[in-house]
Amino acid sequence: MLKVKVKLKDKxxxxxxxxxxxxxxxxxxxxxxxxxxxNQAMEKNGGKFTFPExxxxxxxxxxxxxxxxxxxILFETKLKDGTExxxxx
Numbered sequence: 001m002l003k004v005k006v007k008l009k010d011k012x013x014x015x016x017x018x019x020x021x022x023x024x025x026x027x028x029x030x031x032x033x034x035x036x037x038x039n040q041a042m043e044k045n046g047g048k049f050t051f052p053e054x055x056x057x058x059x060x061x062x063x064x065x066x067x068x069x070x071x072x073i074l075f076e077t078k079l080k081d082g083t084e085x086x087x088x089x
Contacts, residue, residue: 001016001019001089002087002089004017004085005084005085005086005088007084007085009081019067023063026059026060026063066089069089070089071089073088
């Protein structure tokens with residue numbers, strides 16, 4: 001489970017993201033129909049970037065690797081205003 005922790009001056013909150021949700025999102029992102037919709041929306045707004053086509057077989061090892069390395073902190077940052085953000089497996 002991915003855990004996103006955000007600490008503000010007077011507030012703290014954590015957002016857990018289960019691996020099942022990540023797998024579902026990867027299915028949606030790799031869909032050709034969704035890819036076409038995203039690219040059409042970007043063209044409509046005048047964007048020059050096109051969302052690349054991703055294959056499910058390319059993302060699957062990444063998601064399996066995330067599940068194997070639980071507890072690893074992917075990034076941790078602290079801003080000058082005291083805001084802290086941490087992304088942990």
